[in-house]
Amino acid sequence: MQRRHVLKGITFAAAAFGTPGAFAEMLERTVSTTEGPYYPDKMPLDTDNDLLLINDQITPAVGEITHLTGRLLSSSGEPIRNAFIEIWQTDLNGNYLHSEGRNEGQEFDGNFQGYGRFLTDAQGRYYFRTIKPVPYTLQGQFRAPHIHFAVSKSGERILTTQALVKGHEANARDFLASRMIDQDALDTIMVEYVPLPGSALGELTASFDIVLGRTAVELEDGTLGGLGQPERMRFGAFGRGFRRRSR
Numbered sequence: 001m002q003r004r005h006v007l008k009g010i011t012f013a014a015a016a017f018g019t020p021g022a023f024a025e026m027l028e029r030t031v032s033t034t035e036g037p038y039y040p041d042k043m044p045l046d047t048d049n050d051l052l053l054i055n056d057q058i059t060p061a062v063g064e065i066t067h068l069t070g071r072l073l074s075s076s077g078e079p080i081r082n083a084f085i086e087i088w089q090t091d092l093n094g095n096y097l098h099s100e101g102r103n104e105g106q107e108f109d110g111n112f113q114g115y116g117r118f119l120t121d122a123q124g125r126y127y128f129r130t131i132k133p134v135p136y137t138l139q140g141q142f143r144a145p146h147i148h149f150a151v152s153k154s155g156e157r158i159l160t161t162q163a164l165v166k167g168h169e170a171n172a173r174d175f176l177a178s179r180m181i182d183q184d185a186l187d188t189i190m191v192e193y194v195p196l197p198g199s200a201l202g203e204l205t206a207s208f209d210i211v212l213g214r215t216a217v218e219l220e221d222g223t224l225g226g227l228g229q230p231e232r233m234r235f236g237a238f239g240r241g242f243r244r245r246s247r
Contacts, residue, residue: 038101051113061112063131075213079124094136142173165191
């Protein structure tokens with residue numbers, strides 16, 4: 001599968017979306033969570049939205065191919081364009097790009113990019129080709145399958161969150177999911193993975209709309225709940241001058 005075909009995935013994504021503006025009152029704001037300790041401490045040479053192929057290599061990463069799509073929306077349902085979406089996750093063996101995020105005894109998949117970024121279009125849409133996340137244990141901490149997301153706009157980080165796999169049995173053991181007492185909030189970061197019709201490769205599709213305006217607050221008993229303002233963090237010049245790859 002040629003990369004220029006992959007990057008046409010935004011067209012594929014467009015078919016999956018309606019017009020949420022008319023239903024703004026029905027939108028659940030996506031809960032914000034911590035970034036976690038494994039945001040890349042050294043960026044890969046390739047940072048586009050296809051995590052399965054690095055630059056012009058022909059050997060893809062191992063895992064269930066997933067077309068991950070969604071829209072970035074304001075709390076009133078308006079699309080947010082030209083926002084900087086970043087994702088990062090482990091390879092099939094539970095390894096992050098981060099130098100301290102390697103799973104001891106598990107081989108690192110050097111064909112997996114592990115990190116990608118994309119600028120939302122005029123309808124707030126984004127698209128990534130990646131693998132379905134897997135459960136892992138790193139430094140004694142078990143985690144259910146998830147993909148990290150960060151959203152930045154005008155050079156400022158406005159949201160971090162983690163998208164988990166809806167219905168996965170490991171969610172009950174996950175420290176983040178198990179602490180979140182607000183089921184409605186938890187539902188906003190649960191993503192369903194479904195087979196791509198007609199795919200001979202067993203590809204999957206996953207849709208994750210991000211609605212700004214909600215953050216999880218740690219309560220006195222250690223659980224997560226409540227509503228607050230999204231955390232805002234400067235990310236400097238990292239996003240300035242970024243362009244969506246054209247090939």
